[in-house]
Amino acid sequence: MGNLRHLDLSNAAFCRLIPQQLGNLSGLHYLDLGGISGNAPSWFWNWSSNINMIDLSENQIKGDVPDTLLNSVVLNLRFQGRLPRLSTNVKVFNIANNSFFGPISTFLCNKLNRKNDLEGPYPLD
Structure with a gap:
């Protein structure tokens, strides 16, 4: 299953947890998971x-x-928890409607010293 490059499960009513089988998809470039609840494995x-x-x-x-x-180059995230660390490869980081807590990364706040190329807005479709 390494040849699959685009997976959109945004309207998959059967998929409420992150499927274990995703871990077998090594060549995936785009992932859209909608309707997932609970903790990520x-x-x-x-x-x-x-x-x-x-x-x-x-x-x-x-x-x-x-x-x-x-x-990831494009991250469109919505979840509750601590703000993740981001690499300098991230170009688009959408965290609208989240319940993050904890310190805000210098990646986002310290404009003079940050080493990133954030862009936006960027369509995910």
């Missing part, structure tokens, strides 16, 4: 850092992102 954030575009905007995901450096 421990493997998910490391695995998803290799995907270029991730849309998790229509979810009820809870819990902290582990100390993982999110590396």
Whole structure:
């Protein structure tokens, strides 16, 4: 299943938890998961850092992102928990309608010293 490049499960009523089978998709470039609730499995954030575009905007995901450096070019996230760390590869970071807590990363706030190329807005469709 490594040849699948685009996966859109945004309207998949059967998919309420992050499917374990996603971990087998090594060549994925775009992932849209809608309607997910609960905690993301421990493997998910490391695995998803290799995907270029991730849309998790229509979810009820809870819990902290582990100390993982999110590396996707486009991140559209919605969940409750601690603000994740972002790599300098991130170009679009949409965190509208979230319940983040904890310190705001210098990646977002310290404009003079940050080493990133955030852009936006960027369509995810």
